[in-house]
Amino acid sequence: MIASDLAKELHETLSGQPWYGSPVITIMNNVGLEKVHDKSRGPHSIADIIMHMIAWTEETTERMKGKFASNPGRGDWPDPDQKSWSELVDLFISANEHLKATIVKMDDDMLAKEVNDDRYPEIAEKGSYEELVKGIIQHHIYHSAQIAILNK
Numbered sequence: 001m002i003a004s005d006l007a008k009e010l011h012e013t014l015s016g017q018p019w020y021g022s023p024v025i026t027i028m029n030n031v032g033l034e035k036v037h038d039k040s041r042g043p044h045s046i047a048d049i050i051m052h053m054i055a056w057t058e059e060t061t062e063r064m065k066g067k068f069a070s071n072p073g074r075g076d077w078p079d080p081d082q083k084s085w086s087e088l089v090d091l092f093i094s095a096n097e098h099l100k101a102t103i104v105k106m107d108d109d110m111l112a113k114e115v116n117d118d119r120y121p122e123i124a125e126k127g128s129y130e131e132l133v134k135g136i137i138q139h140h141i142y143h144s145a146q147i148a149i150l151n152k
Contacts, residue, residue, distance in 0.1 A: 047080035069117035
């Protein structure tokens with residue numbers, strides 16, 4: 001049942017009714033188009049942040065499928081290449097649908113196993129797949145707050 005709980009938690013964070021306020025997709029839907037690529041308020045634009053979120057969601061999904069941990073294939077902060085806001089939101093939604101589909105295929109025993117991570121041999125405990133999913137959910141919450149602030 002851990003998988004269904006994680007999928008539900010991800011859903012609540014993205015488009016449900018999280019306890020802390022607006023879900024991620026609502027925050028994204030409220031972004032003013034003139035602010036999407038604006039970097040006047042910090043080192044990253046809203047578009048940069050969503051590409052970063054997409055990249056780490058994809059990396060999380062790949063790790064859930066057994067890939068050894070590394071930086072995302074797109075890079076940590078990939079260039080949004082002037083993608084339209086709707087393209088970025090669609091990519092984010094799609095990446096999270098793939099993640100959710102991967103989560104629900106896993107049983108509790110697999111979710112309790114340590115992720116494949118040999119980057120830091122001095123660290124004995126690498127964290128479980130369950131913790132990995134909880135981490136990406138926290139990552140989404142953190143960066144959606146940044147988006148909300150930049151949108152003000």
